[in-house]
Amino acid sequence: MGSIGETTLEIDLAALENNFRYLKSKIDPETKFLAVVKAFAYGSDMLAIAQKMENLAVDYLAVAYTSEGVFLRESGIKCPILVLHPQPANFEELIQHNLEPSIYSPNLLKQFLQFMEEQGKLEYPIHLKFNTGLNRLGFWENDVDFIMEQLKNRNEIKAVSVFSHLAASEDPQEKEFSQRQIRSFQKISEHLNGKLRYTPFRHMLNTSGIINYPEAQFEMVRSGIGLYGYGNEEKVDQNLKPVASLKTVISQIHRIEPNESVGYNRAFTSEGFRTTATLPLGHADGIGRHYGNGNAHVMVKGKEAPIIGNVCMDMIMVDISGIDCKEGDEVLVFGPNRSAEAFASSAQTISYEILTAISPRVKRVIINS
Numbered sequence: 001m002g003s004i005g006e007t008t009l010e011i012d013l014a015a016l017e018n019n020f021r022y023l024k025s026k027i028d029p030e031t032k033f034l035a036v037v038k039a040f041a042y043g044s045d046m047l048a049i050a051q052k053m054e055n056l057a058v059d060y061l062a063v064a065y066t067s068e069g070v071f072l073r074e075s076g077i078k079c080p081i082l083v084l085h086p087q088p089a090n091f092e093e094l095i096q097h098n099l100e101p102s103i104y105s106p107n108l109l110k111q112f113l114q115f116m117e118e119q120g121k122l123e124y125p126i127h128l129k130f131n132t133g134l135n136r137l138g139f140w141e142n143d144v145d146f147i148m149e150q151l152k153n154r155n156e157i158k159a160v161s162v163f164s165h166l167a168a169s170e171d172p173q174e175k176e177f178s179q180r181q182i183r184s185f186q187k188i189s190e191h192l193n194g195k196l197r198y199t200p201f202r203h204m205l206n207t208s209g210i211i212n213y214p215e216a217q218f219e220m221v222r223s224g225i226g227l228y229g230y231g232n233e234e235k236v237d238q239n240l241k242p243v244a245s246l247k248t249v250i251s252q253i254h255r256i257e258p259n260e261s262v263g264y265n266r267a268f269t270s271e272g273f274r275t276t277a278t279l280p281l282g283h284a285d286g287i288g289r290h291y292g293n294g295n296a297h298v299m300v301k302g303k304e305a306p307i308i309g310n311v312c313m314d315m316i317m318v319d320i321s322g323i324d325c326k327e328g329d330e331v332l333v334f335g336p337n338r339s340a341e342a343f344a345s346s347a348q349t350i351s352y353e354i355l356t357a358i359s360p361r362v363k364r365v366i367i368n369s
């Protein structure tokens with residue numbers, strides 16, 4: 001294997017396309033598809049991913065914060081963009097960049113309506129978010145009358161869609177709860193549709209929802225993690241390809257005598273003779289301290305090298321005793337054949353967290369574009 005030379009996050013757009021096609025195969029051809037590209041497209045490269053999804057004719061993109069949508073618009077993305085979590089402070093930028101807000105509370109609805117009135121806008125697209133059990137963001141079912149009261153005889157905004165979010169779509173133990181959420185959402189949307197003079201489209205499923213509750217796909221689905229190659233389940237992961245591979249390189253090799261310590265606070269002490277490699281990757285790159293002290297390992301020449309001692313800001317030390325390798329050799333942290341989910345679980349966390357943690361200073365390289 002050649003070496004990538006420095007710490008690099010490789011972004012494989014062919015893997016993204018594969019995952020998109022796989023997820024599409026799980027839903028009806030008419031069902032719209034929204035690609036969630038928030039948080040730098042789950043820590044990869046928001047623009048490269050959004051452009052690729054636009055080329056693949058995705059129906060919608062979603063970001064969490066308004067600034068993320070502004071970045072996409074300023075970079076030339078034309079696709080409709082749903083902003084999942086806007087604030088009143090963002091309204092001006094939001095409409096300047098033709099971004100479509102999720103309206104999730106009575107307070108936000110009133111403020112947005114008033115703002116639209118001042119702007120003299122007509123039929124500005126919004127998306128009504130309902131809480132059906134996650135208890136995070138969203139109107140409650142009994143807010144429907146309030147919403148209708150607000151929208152009645154006004155045409156500043158148009159609720160192009162109604163949506164909700166499952167609390168435990170990946171958990172088979174919570175099937176009953178998920179189904180209750182789905183029924184509740186159905187009831188809410190019927191109630192609303194009966195009162196509006198148009199019919200908003202509906203969406204509820206995230207990646208695991210697409211896999212586990214395809215009967216609740218309604219008119220659109222929203223996928224994030226699945227597009228990036230992880231399905232919260234090994235069986236699903238077999239059909240997906242990791243988009244991001246985190247690779248690094250051996251800067252220096254040390255031979256450690258028995259009873260020597262390695263790293264800050266002398267957190268590791270060698271029992272026998274050990275060989276260690278120092279890698280240019282630390283907590284400032286997204287590898288949190290909980291990955292250290294033997295909890296997680298990286299792959300060197302296909303073999304497991306545990307992270308020993310404390311994770312430093314810009315470095316980790318790994319135990320390469322018995323592995324035939326040299327300074328300059330490539331090291332795989334996660335990617336194909338080394339799931340980010342497995343790496344994350346060794347530090348008690350999930351793929352979502354490690355993927356979105358990789359800091360902007362790690363060089364991104366796009367492959368298979």
Ligand SMILES: *Cc1c(COP(=O)(O)O)cnc(C)c1O
Pocket residue numbers: 036038084165205206207208222223224225226
């Ligand atoms: C982040 C997010 C998603 C994507 O979920 P995945 O599990 O990554 O597919 C979908 N909907 C909402 C509201 C989200 O916040």
